[in-house]
Amino acid sequence: MPRNALNEFEKGLRKQISENLKKYTPNITQNELSKLTGIPASTISGYFAMRSTPNATNVQKLANALNCSIADLDPRFADTFIDTKKISNTENRKRDIQVQLQTPFDELDNKDSINFYNGNKILDDETRELLKISLETSIKLAKSLSK
Numbered sequence: 001m002p003r004n005a006l007n008e009f010e011k012g013l014r015k016q017i018s019e020n021l022k023k024y025t026p027n028i029t030q031n032e033l034s035k036l037t038g039i040p041a042s043t044i045s046g047y048f049a050m051r052s053t054p055n056a057t058n059v060q061k062l063a064n065a066l067n068c069s070i071a072d073l074d075p076r077f078a079d080t081f082i083d084t085k086k087i088s089n090t091e092n093r094k095r096d097i098q099v100q101l102q103t104p105f106d107e108l109d110n111k112d113s114i115n116f117y118n119g120n121k122i123l124d125d126e127t128r129e130l131l132k133i134s135l136e137t138s139i140k141l142a143k144s145l146s147k
Contacts, residue, residue: 013075014050020073021048024066036065 006014025033030048034041039058046052047062054062054074063070071078 010053011050014047014053016075017054017073018048018050021062024068024072028066033062033065037061 028036030044031041033039034044037044037058039061043052043058047054059070059074059077063073066073069077
């Protein structure tokens with residue numbers, strides 16, 4: 001089954017991550033970056049070529065290896081990431097908001113990723129469940145507000 005086509009938000013996100021990686025790696029090869037991070041070279045190549053989007057765990061590994069902040073690499077982690085002025089007023093608006101909220105929701109089952117969202121502090125099961133409920137509610141609210 002083919003994957004869904006990327007929307008403009010997802011395309012722009014991949015482009016920005018790729019540009020940021022290139023900016024922070026002028027003197028390092030993708031193979032060297034792979035060795036520093038433990039991320040397969042083929043995966044890193046996908047980030048540079050805009051074929052894939054890194055998850056939170058890999059963004060953190062890349063930022064650690066490149067001695068920069070995660071927001072320097074991935075705009076999803078910038079304080080002003082969800083900027084409603086930049087979200088188009090088209091039918092894709094609902095999907096754009098949902099995509100932004102869905103990323104941390106999808107990573108709730110990955111303990112490394114969820115610890116990342118919690119400032120690398122261990123998140124107990126009860127708090128993780130509360131976060132999951134909160135994100136589900138936010139996704140539902142985003143759906144209703146975008147109609």
